[in-house]
Amino acid sequence: MLIAFNKPYGVLCQFTDRSTPPRRTLADFALPADVYPAGRLDYDSEGLLLLTDDGALAHRLTDPRHKQPKTYWVQVEGEPRDEQLAALRNGVELNDGMTRPAQAQRVETPAIWPRDPPVRFRKTVPDAWLALTISEGRNRQVRRMTAAVGLPTLRLVRVTVGPYRLDALAPGEWRHL
Structure with a gap:
């Protein structure tokens, strides 16, 4: 089952x-x-x-x-720059070693349910959504990867596994x- x-x-x-x-x-x-x-x-x-x-x-x-590839929709704090997305695509150095390369792209805000409680909103700090696909599963890996490139995660939704x-x-x- x-x-x-x-x-x-x-x-x-x-x-x-x-x-x-x-x-x-x-x-x-x-x-x-x-x-x-x-x-x-x-x-x-x-x-x-x-x-x-x-x-x-x-x-x-x-x-x-x-x-098994796992795809996440990741709401991040900040406006992703090309070099930040390239770093995610090439692999990011974390405290437990280099990650495998990921697929990373900016996406429009997905049509999903509101979070309860809502993600905090700040008028002066922009946010954006990424689609990030990884093929490993370290502890809090996606959050650590986005933070390492200067894009802290605000919301994380897994949409596929294999x-x-x-x-x-x-x-x-x-x-x-």
């Missing part, structure tokens, strides 16, 4: 939380029994999360050797693939 889930902002990618007060988890969304996340999305990231009951499939989807797409799923909704 393979499930596509649109993980809302502020939800943990696990079924339990031991913190006080407890945070929202995957258990809050009536997902089928015995499925587990194939990969992670940060608490403050949104979008496509795949869940499966098939360990071999989960491994194929998440093991870096399989290089051949699987978020499509029209609303936050908190899921479907069988």
Whole structure:
């Protein structure tokens, strides 16, 4: 079984939380029994999360050797310059080493749901959206990459993992693939 889930902002990618007060988890969304996340999305990231009951499939989807491309829509602070996009395309030096080259381009504001809570708006600081595709999955990698080129991430929405797409799923909704 393979499930596509649109993980809302502020939800943990696990079924339990031991913190006080407890945070929202995957258990809050009536997902089928015995499925587990194939990969992670940060608490403050949104979008496509795949869940499966098939360990071999989960491994194929998440093991870096399989290089499954993942595409994100990234709202960044600032106006991206050509050299910043080129740096993302060539790979960025992070504290844990050089990233693989990414596909990076500026895109129009995507037609997606509003975030709750909204991203802070500042009249004096422009923002822009990028489509960024990576083939590795380091901890908070996209946020660290955009920050390293001078474009801090304001909002991060994963829209594809390999051949699987978020499509029209609303936050908190899921479907069988």
